[in-house]
Amino acid sequence: MLPAILSGIGVAGAAVWAGFQTMWPTSQICGRTFIGAPPGSRVLALTYDDGPNDPYTWRMMEVLKRHDVRATFFLIGQFVEQKPEIARALVAAEHAIGSHTWDHPNLIFSSQAEVRRQLERTRQAILDATGVDTKLFRPPFGGRRPATLRAVRAAGFEPIMWNVTCYDWKAKSADEIVAHAARQVRGGDVILLHDGGYLRMGANRTRTVDASEQILTRYKNEGYRFVTIPQMMNTPL
DSSP, X not given: OHHHHHHHHHHHHHHHHHHHHHHXXXXXXXXXXXXXXXXXXXXXXXXXXXXXXXXXXXXXHHHHXXXXXXXXXXXOHHHHHHOHHHHHHHHHTTOEEEEOOSSOOOGGGSOHHXXXXXXXXXXXXXXXXXXXXXXXXXXXXXXXXXHHHHHHHHTTOEEBOOSEEOOTTTOSSHHHHHHHHHHHOOSSEEEEEXXXXXXXXXXXXXXXXXHXXXXXXXXXXXXXXXXXXXXXXXXXX
């Protein structure tokens, strides 16, 4: 009886561990993903999910322009369709853009056919709005299975995760967001922030805008250089 109980606990524990790995941003168990440059590199990449979002993506762009920094924006297809002018403005300002699916499902629970549909519909929306056939992809919530990543790569996308989580979607202040970043930044990091909210257009990201200003000021003063994801992937460091 005891061996059976222990075996059951082992199976349950393994299931919990496997489920955790499908959501943990730096895990490579489900397949290789990009999570940053070598630790200690003097570069950082700001990434923003869930846009385009009016008016906060515009405000984020103003902050980045003041600092002469380019970031990477992972766009939700249905919002691109609603606000194509924002997507075009991101490209015109030389920010990198990527796909964040059409309507932000957790792909752990999606069939490969649904993953392909999400990718293709969003790719077309971004292409129609900007003329860019993006090859970057970030899974909503970070959720992925091996089958998910196989479908993503078969569609020609490179999966991009992150290794600094700022929890800006639930932070009570800009200072709290910056503190989360400070505890994790070591150099070579991909920093997760949000210029929108996946549930609706117009999600308030004032705290993230203010935190971005602080992060840029702090780490530029410490000698870091901010780059886009393509730059981080392709530039010798």
